[in-house]
Each structure stands twice: as C-alpha cells, then as structure tokens.
Amino acid sequence: IPGTVPDPFLRDSKFGIVKYTGYLTDNLTLSALYGENRLTRRSINPSIVPGLPFLGGTANQNPAYWVNGAPVTNKQGGAVGINAEDKSKGFRADLEWVLGNHTLTAGIDNIKFNAINEGQDQLTDRWIYARSTATNIVPGHVGSAVSPTNPKGYYVYKLIFRTATSMSLDQKAYYLEDRWQLTDNFLLSLGLRNDRFTNRNNTGEAYLDAKNQWAPRVGFAWDVNGDATFKVFGNAGRYFLAMPNQVAIRGASSSTFTREYFTYTGIDPNTGTPTGLTPVPRVDGGSGPYSANGEYGQPVDVKAFAPSDLKNMYQDEYILGMEHMLPANWMIGVKLTHRSLKSAIDDMCDAYALADAIGYTIVDENNGKLIANKGNSYIAMAHCYMFNPGGSNTYSFANTDANGNPTGSRTDIKVSSAQIGFDQGVKRTYAALDIYLERPWDGKWEARIDYTFSKNRGNTEGQVKSEFGQADISKTQDWDSPALMRYSYGYLANDRRHQIKIRGSYALTDEITIGANARIISGGPISCLGYYNPGNIDENSPEADPVGYGASYHTCFGKPWTPGSARLGWTKTLDLGLIYRPAFLDKKLTLGVDVRNVFNANKPLQVNVTSETAPDTVNNLFMIPLALQTPRTVMFTASYDW
Numbered sequence: 001i002p003g004t005v006p007d008p009f010l011r012d013s014k015f016g017i018v019k020y021t022g023y024l025t026d027n028l029t030l031s032a033l034y035g036e037n038r039l040t041r042r043s044i045n046p047s048i049v050p051g052l053p054f055l056g057g058t059a060n061q062n063p064a065y066w067v068n069g070a071p072v073t074n075k076q077g078g079a080v081g082i083n084a085e086d087k088s089k090g091f092r093a094d095l096e097w098v099l100g101n102h103t104l105t106a107g108i109d110n111i112k113f114n115a116i117n118e119g120q121d122q123l124t125d126r127w128i129y130a131r132s133t134a135t136n137i138v139p140g141h142v143g144s145a146v147s148p149t150n151p152k153g154y155y156v157y158k159l160i161f162r163t164a165t166s167m168s169l170d171q172k173a174y175y176l177e178d179r180w181q182l183t184d185n186f187l188l189s190l191g192l193r194n195d196r197f198t199n200r201n202n203t204g205e206a207y208l209d210a211k212n213q214w215a216p217r218v219g220f221a222w223d224v225n226g227d228a229t230f231k232v233f234g235n236a237g238r239y240f241l242a243m244p245n246q247v248a249i250r251g252a253s254s255s256t257f258t259r260e261y262f263t264y265t266g267i268d269p270n271t272g273t274p275t276g277l278t279p280v281p282r283v284d285g286g287s288g289p290y291s292a293n294g295e296y297g298q299p300v301d302v303k304a305f306a307p308s309d310l311k312n313m314y315q316d317e318y319i320l321g322m323e324h325m326l327p328a329n330w331m332i333g334v335k336l337t338h339r340s341l342k343s344a345i346d347d348m349c350d351a352y353a354l355a356d357a358i359g360y361t362i363v364d365e366n367n368g369k370l371i372a373n374k375g376n377s378y379i380a381m382a383h384c385y386m387f388n389p390g391g392s393n394t395y396s397f398a399n400t401d402a403n404g405n406p407t408g409s410r411t412d413i414k415v416s417s418a419q420i421g422f423d424q425g426v427k428r429t430y431a432a433l434d435i436y437l438e439r440p441w442d443g444k445w446e447a448r449i450d451y452t453f454s455k456n457r458g459n460t461e462g463q464v465k466s467e468f469g470q471a472d473i474s475k476t477q478d479w480d481s482p483a484l485m486r487y488s489y490g491y492l493a494n495d496r497r498h499q500i501k502i503r504g505s506y507a508l509t510d511e512i513t514i515g516a517n518a519r520i521i522s523g524g525p526i527s528c529l530g531y532y533n534p535g536n537i538d539e540n541s542p543e544a545d546p547v548g549y550g551a552s553y554h555t556c557f558g559k560p561w562t563p564g565s566a567r568l569g570w571t572k573t574l575d576l577g578l579i580y581r582p583a584f585l586d587k588k589l590t591l592g593v594d595v596r597n598v599f600n601a602n603k604p605l606q607v608n609v610t611s612e613t614a615p616d617t618v619n620n621l622f623m624i625p626l627a628l629q630t631p632r633t634v635m636f637t638a639s640y641d642w
Contacts, residue, residue, distance in 0.1 A: 009042065009043055009044075010040060010041070010042035010043075011039075011040070011041060012039070012040040013037065013038070013039050013040075014037070014038045014039075015035065015036070015037050016035060016036045016037075017033070017034070017035040018033070018034045018035070019031070019032070019033045019034075020032045020033075027097060027098035027099070028095070028096070028097050028098075029095075029096045030093070030094070030095050030096075031093070031094045031096075032091070032092070032093040032094075033090075033091070033092045033093075034089075034090070034091050035089070035090050036087075036088070036089050036090075037086075037087070037088045037089075038085065038086070038087050039085070039086040039087075040084075040085050041082060041083075041084045041085070041086070042081075042082065042083045042084075043081060043082040043083075044081035044082070044083065044123075045077055045078030045081065046077075047075075047076075047077025047078060048076065048077055048078045048079070048081070048123055048124060049074075049075060049076050049077070049124075050123075050124070051124070052074055052075070052076045052124065052271060053074070053076060053124060053125040053126065053127050053271060053272065053273050054076045054078065054079035054124055054125070054126045054127075055072075055073060055074060055076065055126075055127055055128075055129070055272045056126065056127070056128040056129065056159075057128050057129040057130050058071040058072065058073050058129055058272065059071055059129075060129045060130050060131045060154070061129045061154070061267060062150075062152075062154040062264075062267075065264075065266055065267040067269045072267045072268070072269055072272045073272055074270075074271055074272045076124065078123075079122055079123060079124050079125075079126050080120040080121065080122050080123060080161065081120070081121055081123050082118075082119070082120060082121070082164075083117055083121070083164075084115065084116060084117045084118045084119075084164075085115075085116045085117065086113070086114070086115045086116070086118070087113070087114040087115075087116075088111065088112065088113045088114070089111070089112045090110065090111040090112075091108070091110045091111075092107065092108065092109045092110070093107055093108050094106070094107040095107065101180060101181045101182070102178055102179070102180050102181075103178070103179040103180075103181075104176075104177070104178055105175075105176070105177040105178075105179075106174075106175070106176050106177075107174065107175055108172075108173065108174045108175075109171075109172075109173040109174075109175070110170075110171065110172045110173070111169075111170075111171045112168070112169070112170050112171070113168060113169040113170075113171075113245055114166075114167075114168045115166060115167050115168070115245045115248075116166045117164050117165070117166060118164065118165065118166065118167065118245065118246070118248075118249060119162075119163035119164040119165055119249040119250075119255075120161065120162070120163050120164060121162055121163075121164045122160060122161055122162050125158065125273075126158065126159040126160070126161075127156055127157075127158055127159075127272070127273060127274060128156065128157050128159055128259075129154075129155075129156050129274075130154075130155055130156070130157070131145075131152060131153050131154050131155070132144075132145060132153045132155070132614050132617075133146055133151075133152065133153040134153075134540055134614050134615050134616075134617075135540040136283060136540060137155065137261060137280060138261075138290065138292075138545070138548050138550075139539075139540060139541060139542050139544055139545040139548075139615065140283065140284060140541075140542025140545065140546070140548070141282060141283065141284045141286075141290055141542075141548055142261050142280055142282055142283065142290055143280055143281045143282065143283045144280070145261070145263050145280050147263070150263055154263065154264070155261055155262060155263050155264075155280055156261075156262055156263075156264055156274045156277075157259045157260060157261045157262065158259070158260045158262070158289075159258075159259055160256050160257070160258045160289070161256065161257050162255065162256045162257075162297070163249045163250050163255045163256075163257075165201070165202045165248055165249055165253035165254070165255070166202040166248075166253075167199070167200060167201055167202060167245045167247075167248035167249075167252070167253065168199075168200045168204075168245070169197065169198070169199050169200075169242060169243075169244070169245050170196075170197070170198040170200075171195070171196070171197055171242050172195075172196045172198075173193055173194060173195045173196065174193075174194055175191060175192065175193040175194070176191065176192050177189065177190070177191040177192075178190045178191070184226065185222065185223035185224070185225075185226045186220065186221075186222050186223075187220065187221045187222075188218075188219075188220050189217075189218065189219040189220065189221075190217075190218055191216070191217040191218070191219075191237075192214065192215070192216050192217070193214070193215040193217070194212060194213065194214055194215070195210075195213045195215065195240045195312070196209075196210065196211045196212070196213065197209075197210050197213075197240075197242045197243060197312050198210075199243055199245070199247065199248070199252070200248075201248045201252040201253045201300065201302055202248065202253045202254075203253075205252075205302045206302070207248075207252040207302040207305050207306045207386070208243055208306050208310060208312075208386070210310065210311050210312050213240050213311060213312060213314070214238075215237065215238040215239060215240055215314070216237070216238060217235070217236070217237035217238070218235070218236050218237070219233070219234060219235040219236070219237075220233065220234055221233045228325075229324065229325040230322070230323070230324045230325070231322060231323045231324075232321070232322045233319075233320075233321050233322070233323075234318075234319060234320045234321070235317070235318070235319045236316075236317070236318045236319075237316070237317055238314055238315070238316050238317075238342075239314060239315060239316075239317060240312045240313070240314040241312060241313045241314065242312060243312060243313070243345050247345075247386070250293075250295065251300075251305070251347060251384070251386065252300055252302055252305050252306070252386075253300060254297055254298060254299055254300055255295045255297070256291075256295055256296060256297040257291055257292075257293065257295040258289035258290065258291045258295065258296060259289065259290055259291070260279070260288060260289040260290070261279065261280035261290070262274065262277040262278060262279055262280060263277070263278045263280060264276050264277055264278075265278075286365065290548075291368075291383070292349075292383075292547060292548035292549060293349045293383045293384050293480075294351075294368050294369075294370070294382060294383025294384065295368075295383070296368035297368075298368035298369065300382070301380070301382065301398055303396045303398075303410070304380075304381075304382060304385070304395055304396055304397050304398065305382065305385060305386060306385070306386040306387075307385075307386070307387060307388070307393035307394050307395055308394050308395075308396060308412075309392070309393065309394045309414075310345065310386065310387070310388055310393065311343055311388065312343070312345065313341075313343055313344050313345050314341075314342055314343050315339050315340060315341045315342060315428075316339070316340050316342060317337070317338070317339045318337070318338045318339075319335060319336070319337050319338075320335070320336045321333065321334060321335035321336065321434075322334055322335075328439075329439055329440065329442065330437065330438070330439050331437070331438045331439075331440070332435075332436070332437050332438075333434075333435070333436045333437075333438070334433070334434070334435050335432075335433075335434040335435075336432070336433055336434075337430070337431070337432045337434070338429070338430070338431050338432075339428075339429065339430040339431075340428070340429050340430075341426060341427070341428035341429070341458065341460065342390075343388055343390055343391065343426070344388065344389055344390060344426045344428075344460055345386060345387075345388060346386070346387070346389055346460075346476065346478060346479040347384050347385065347386055347387075347479070347480065348384065348385050348386075348387045348389070348420065348479055348480060348481075349383055349384040349385075349480040349481065349547060350420075350421075350480060350481035350482065350483075350546065350547055351370050351381050351382065351383050351384075352546075353420050353421050353481065353482055354381070354385065354415070354420055355370075355372045355381060357415050357419040357420045357421070358374075358413045358415050358419075359374050360372035360373060360374045360379065360381075361373055361374070362381065364404060366380075366400075366403070366404030368383075369381065369382065369404065370382070370383065371400060371402075371404045373402075376402075377399070377411075378399065378400045378401060378402055378404070379397035379398065379399055379400060379411055380397065380398045380399075380400050380404065380406070381397065384480070387417065387479075388417065388426075389417045389422055389425065389426045389460070389479045389485075390417060390425040390426035390427075391416065391417065391425075392414055392415065392416045392417075393414070393415055393416075393417070394412060394413070394414040394415075395412070395413055395414075395415070396410050396411070396412050397410060397411050397412075397413065398410055399411055420482065421482030422479065422482050422485055423482075424459055424485065424488075424489060426458075426459070426460050427457075427458040427459050427460065427489060428456075428457070428458030428459070428460050428461070428462075428492070429455075429456075429457055429458060430454065430455070430456045431454065431455050432452055432453065432454035432455075433452070433453045433454070434450070434451070434452050435450070435451045435452075436448060436449065436450045436451075437449045441505070443507070444506070444507050445504065445505065445506040445507065446504060446505055447502075447503070447504035448501075448502070448503050448504065449500075449501070449502050450499075450500070450501040450502075451498075451499070451500050451501075452496075452498070452499040453497065453498060454495070454496065454497065454499075455491070455495065455497070456491065456492045456494060456495035456496075457489070457490065457491055457492065457495070458489065458492055459478075459485060459488040459489045459490075460478060460479075460492075461478075461492045461493055461494065466493035466494060466606075467493050467527045467529070467563075467609050477549060477552055480547055480549070481546055481547040481549075483532045483546050483547070483553055484547070484549070484552060484553055484554075485554075486532075486534075486553070486554060486555075486560075487534070487554040487555060487560040487561065487562060488554050488563065489562070489563075490525065490527075490562040490563030490564045490565070491525040491563055491564030492525070492563070493524060493525065493527070493563075494524065495524060495525055495564065496521055496522055496523075496524060497522045498520075498521070498522040499519075499520075499521050499522070500518075500519070500520040500521075501517075501518070501519050501520075502516075502517070502518045502519075503515070503516065503517045503518070504516055510583065511580060511581055511582055511583055511587075512578065512579070512580050513578070513579045513581075514576070514577065514578050514579075515576070515577040515578075515579075516574065516575065516576050516577075517574070517575040517576075517577075518572075518573065518574050518575075519571075519572070519573045520570065520571075520572050521570065521571050522567070522570050523567040523568030523569045523570055523571070524567065524568050524605075524606075525563055525564035525565075525566075525567055525568075526563075526564075526565070526566040526567060526568060526607060526609065526623075527554070527561065527563045527564075527609045528554075528556035528557075528561040528565075528566075528609055528611050528622075529551055529552050529553060529554065529556070529609050529610050529611060530551045530553060530555055530556045530557065530561075530610075530611040530612045531544040531545055531550070531551055531553060531555070531612055531615055531616075532544050532545065532546070532553040532555055533553075533555050533558055534555050534558075534559060534560050535558050535559055539612075539615035539616050540615045540616070544615060545615075550612075550614075551610050551611060551612040551613070551619070552610075556611050557611065568603075568604055568605070568606075568607070569603055569604070570603075571601065571603045571605070571629055572599075572601055572603075573596075573597050573601055573629065574597070574598045574599060575594065575595065575596045575597065575598065576594070576595045576598055577592065577593065577594040577595070578592065578593050579591070579592045580592070588640055588641045588642070589638070589639075589640050589641075590637075590638070590639045590640075590641075591636075591637070591638050592636070592637040592638070593634065593635070593636050593637075594634070594635045594637070595632065595633075595634050596630070596632065596633045596634075596635070597629060597630060597631065597632045597633065598632065599632075600631060600632040601629050602628045602629050602631065603628065603629055604625035604626075604627070604628055605625075605627040605628060605629060606625070606626045606627040607623050607624060607625050607626060608621045608622055608623060608624045608625075608626055609622075609623075610622065
C-alpha cells in the first residue's frame with residue numbers, strides 16, 4: 001500500500017516436513033525425514049525519530065549546560081534495529097536391519113543453516129554522557145577528561161555499534177548403532193557417530209571446517225527380575241556441539257564497535273547533542289575512535305581468525321541409574337550423572353599476549369590490523385581470534401612489509417593456550433544425584449517428588465555467560481585475556497546445590513481435577529567483577545585493565561573473588577490448577593484455570609555483579625537485583641476435542 005511502512009515488529013515462521021517409512025523386508029526398514037524452516041525476524045522500534053540522536057547517561061551532563069535546572073533529554077526512543085531472515089534445511093535417513101539378537105542401524109543426519117542480515121544495525125547517532133576524574137578514562141588507551149576548565153571530568157563519547165551480517169553452517173554426520181539383546185533381560189547398545197561442522201561468513205569463506213570428530217557411545221539396560229519391577233541402566237558417550245552461526249557476528253564477519261571520547265562546551269537544548277567538542281587525547285599513540293577489540297568495520301582474515309586444527313566443543317557424559325517398583329504402585333528411581341567438558345571454543349582478544357607467546361612484538365596498527373615484528377619479519381594480527389582454551393591452536397598469519405602492506409604469503413604458527421597465559425585451561429564438571437518417588441495416575445490421583453543434589457564447577461559455563469546476561473554465543477568476554485580468567489574457577493552461574501520438585505493431581509469428581517506443582521531451589525552463586533587488582537595493583541594503570549573492558553575481572557575491592565563465595569537465597573514457587581470436563585458434552589470440552597506463583601514470591605534470581613564503574617569507584621548498583629521470580633499470573637484455557 002503506498003505510503004505505508006513495514007511492520008516494525010514481525011515474527012513469522014514457516015515449516016515444511018516430509019516423512020517416509022518403508023518396510024523393505026520383514027527385518028529391513030528404511031525411514032527418511034526432510035524438512036525446511038524459514039524464520040523472519042523484524043524488530044525496529046517505531047518510536048525511533050530519524051535524525052535525532054539517542055542519548056545515554058544524561059544525569060552525568062555538566063550542570064552548567066542544563067536547561068531549566070534539569071539535564072537535556074529528547075524524545076528519541078531507540079537507536080538499533082533487527083531485520084533478519086533465517087533458513088534451515090534438514091535431512092535424516094535411517095536403515096534398520098534386524099539380524100537375530102542384533103538390531104543394526106546406519107544413518108545420516110545433515111542440517112544446513114543460513115542466516116541473512118543477523119545482528120543489529122544502528123539507525124541513529126548515539127551519545128553517552130559520563131564523568132570521571134581518573135587519570136585515564138580507559139587505562140592505557142584513553143586519557144583524562146580533567147582540565148582547568150573541566151575540573152570534574154565531564155565528557156561524552158560517540159558510540160557506534162553495527163553487527164548485521166550473513167552466515168551459514170553445514171552440519172553433516174553419519175552413525176552406526178548396534179542394539180544387542182544379549183539375554184532376554186539385558187540389552188547392550190553400541191554406537192559410533194562422526195560429525196563434521198563447516199561455518200562460513202558473509203562472503204562464503206569457511207572459518208571452521210572440523211572433520212572426523214568421532215563420538216563413541218555405549219549403554220545398557222538390565223531388567224533384573226525379568227518382569228520390569230527392577231531396572232538398572234547406564235550410558236557413556238561423547239557429544240559434540242556445533243559452533244553456532246552467531247560466531248560470525250562480531251567475529252568472522254566485519255563489525256563496528258567504537259567509542260570516540262570528547263569534552264564539550266555546550267549541549268544543544270533541542271536535541272541533546274553535545275557541542276564544542278574537543279577529543280580526549282589517546283595515550284596509546286592512536287587517535288579518533290577507540291575499539292577494545294579492534295572492531296573498526298574492516299574485513300576479517302578468516303584464515304587467521306580460527307585455527308586450522310580447531311575442533312568443536314565436546315563433553316563426555318556418564319550415567320548410572322536404577323528404577324524399582326514399590327508396594328501400592330509406587331516407584332523409586334536413582335540416577336548418578338557426571339559430565340566433563342573436554343574441549344571448548346571461545347574468542348581470545350588479547351593480541352599482545354598472543355604476540356608475546358609466538359615471539360613477536362606489536363609495533364604498529366594499520367587499518368584496524370596490528371602489525372607485529374620478529375627479526376624484521378612482519379605479520380598482520382587481528383584484535384580477536386577463535387581458539388581452544390584447553391589445547392593447542394595453529395594460526396595462519398598474513399605476512400606484510402614494515403608498513404603493513406600484505407606480501408601475499410602466510411606464516412603458520414602453533415601455540416598452546418598455556419603459552420598465551422591461560423595456565424588453568426578449560427574446566428567444567430557437573431556431578432548430580434537424582435532421586436524420585438512416583439505414584440502413577442490410577443484414575444483418581446497421582447504424585448511425584450524429585451530431589452537433585454548437584455555441583456557444577458569450572459571456569460567455563462558454556463557458550464554464554466549468565467553472570468550478567470551476555471548472550472554472545474562462543475564469544476563471551478571469558479577467555480578474551482589471561483587476566484580475565486585469573487581466579488575464575490569456582491561454582492558456575494547455573495549451579496544449584498539443591499532442587500526439590502513436587503507435583504500431583506487429584507480427581508475431586510468425575511468431571512473436576514485439581515493439580516499442584518511446587519519448586520524449592522537453593523540460590524545460585526554470586527560473582528564479583530572489578531578492575532584487575534588482587535591487592536597490589538594501581539587501578540589507574542594499564543595493568544588493571546589490559547584489554548579495556550573496565551570492571552570485568554574476578555577481583556573485587558582489592559582481593560580475588562572466587563565465584564560462589566556468596567550465594568543468592570532459596571526460591572519457593574507454588575502453582576495450582578483446575579480442569580473441568582463436563583459429562584453432558586461427553587468430556588470433549590475442557591475448561592481450565594492455572595494460577596502460577598500463587599503466593600507472588602519475588603526473590604532475586606540474578607543481581608548486578610559489577611562492583612565498580614571506574615577505577616577505585618564503587619558501583620552504587622552493585623548487588624542490586626536484575627531479575628526476580630515471575631510474578632503471579634492467572635491463565636484460563638479452553639479446548640474442544642472434535
């Protein structure tokens with residue numbers, strides 16, 4: 001329609017699935033499944049006003065430039081938008097052959113993901129006001145805003161953040177399985193899977209092509225008495241995880257994330273734009289915008305971005321359990337689980353530590369690339385690389401001349417994470433004891449009680465960082481620098497020592513059933529992040545913030561802080577429900593009401609773990625809750641079975 005604009009908020013999914021099952025002979029079966037999916041996501045704030053800047057930190061404006069005794073604001077409602085489309089195609093085929101006591105299965109499992117214009121695009125200017133009297137605004141990089149005419153250090157920075165790009169992922173696997181019925185009551189399962197993952201950036205270049213990743217698996221099920229009253233089971237296996245498409249965002253594809261710092265002598269009263277700008281001097285020899293990770297929009301050298309010998313994240317899992325029938329139709333179950341992370345993928349953004357590890361010295365910067373020298377041999381280095389924090393990594397660096405101009409040749413160098421300075425390596429273990437007691441539904445009532453005792457320890461949560469909600473998959477700030485990982489080993493963000501879940505339902509009449517669901521969970525661990533200062537470091541020095549991340553290190557108020565040294569409180573939640581199926585409609589109509597969080601509990605689930613806003617400056621929001629239990633809600637439902 002002429003004169004209209006696209007819907008600013010759109011979520012549209014389309015699916016198509018075809019399945020085939022063919023019984024080729026009495027003991028040979030072929031099954032195949034093919035599917036396609038398309039997801040359109042558009043999220044553009046309709047309150048964005050073209051040409052008007054988005055302002056932040058207005059409370060930090062210099063009061064000399066306030067209007068009518070208040071900071072200058074405007075009506076800009078946002079700055080960024082998303083307009084993306086994701087496509088996926090999947091094909092799986094299994095051939096099953098029953099051969100005596102063996103059920104043999106061979107199959108393939110292929111999936112292709114394509115993402116178009118994923119990430120954020122900045123639609124208007126962003127100005128962030130701040131104040132600091134520190135020696136350096138960004139230690140080692142950006143100097144002080146303090147001057148005789150600006151003794152309180154008022155400054156503003158222009159933020160540019162653009163990450164929208166396209167990427168793809170190909171996942172191909174084949175597998176073999178033998179389900180061997182050794183006896184009438186003992187089943188042994190043996191399996192082997194081979195995974196290959198290929199990730200490509202917006203230009204179609206592969207930055208990860210991990211082949212021949214073998215995952216053996218073994219399991220058993222023992223019907224001890226032969227009558228299903230007592231079962232013992234176990235599994236052991238290795239599981240690989242694909243590196244998600246999102247790694248291309250701010251990684252394998254170009255992106256821009258810069259801050260340019262200024263002092264100012266005025267503020268436009270209509271727009272809030274700072275005027276009379278003077279750049280805050282850089283102390284690292286650079287000029288203009290500063291990017292902690294070198295994200296200046298330049299193309300990415302994918303041959304150097306990820307090591308040629310990089311393998312996908314994987315873990316080993318072991319399970320042993322039993323189930324036993326008790327009198328009066330009750331059943332008890334016990335399960336032990338142990339998981340151990342063996343390899344991980346994350347980004348590392350301390351180019352100086354990497355250069356030192358391979359014997360080079362960074363001597364210059366050219367178009368967002370760092371130039372490193374070793375005996376008059378020069379290579380181009382990026383600010384960030386993908387790597388395996390628990391092993392060795394072989395990088396291919398582009399050779400340059402002394403001025404940073406590519407020569408067309410490359411140098412391959414193998415370096416371990418320990419050489420870079422990560423002395424702990426990647427660690428994550430999960431150990432759990434699960435116990436349940438259940439009485440199945442008998443037409444009148446049912447009940448189940450679950451208890452889990454678990455410990456989740458290490459220095460790597462996974463592909464995200466829940467401490468403060470960082471969802472940059474496989475690109476969290478963990479492992480960006482050795483200093484960020486010191487003192488990081490402890491209980492991980494999703495560790496919960498005790499979990500109790502109780503549920504049940506009861507038929508009041510033939511038409512009315514009530515139900516309840518209670519959850520009692522111990523609190524999660526609390527971290528404390530500050531500038532790097534285990535007790536003897538000047539927080540205004542580059543040593544306290546070697547990668548310009550601010551208060552992101554596992555030291556707090558001048559001493560190390562082990563994750564889990566403190567914990568949140570327990571949470572308790574009760575849900576109730578009622579279902580009515582009237583007999584006069586042959587119980588085809590179902591009316592229901594659910595009340596979730598009946599007592600409206602609002603205990604904290606997450607708190608602000610950043611202890612400082614600047615060197616030696618306490619964050620007033622430290623330990624303030626960021627997330628609470630979901631408030632009480634009431635939901636009515638109705639369905640009819642035709």
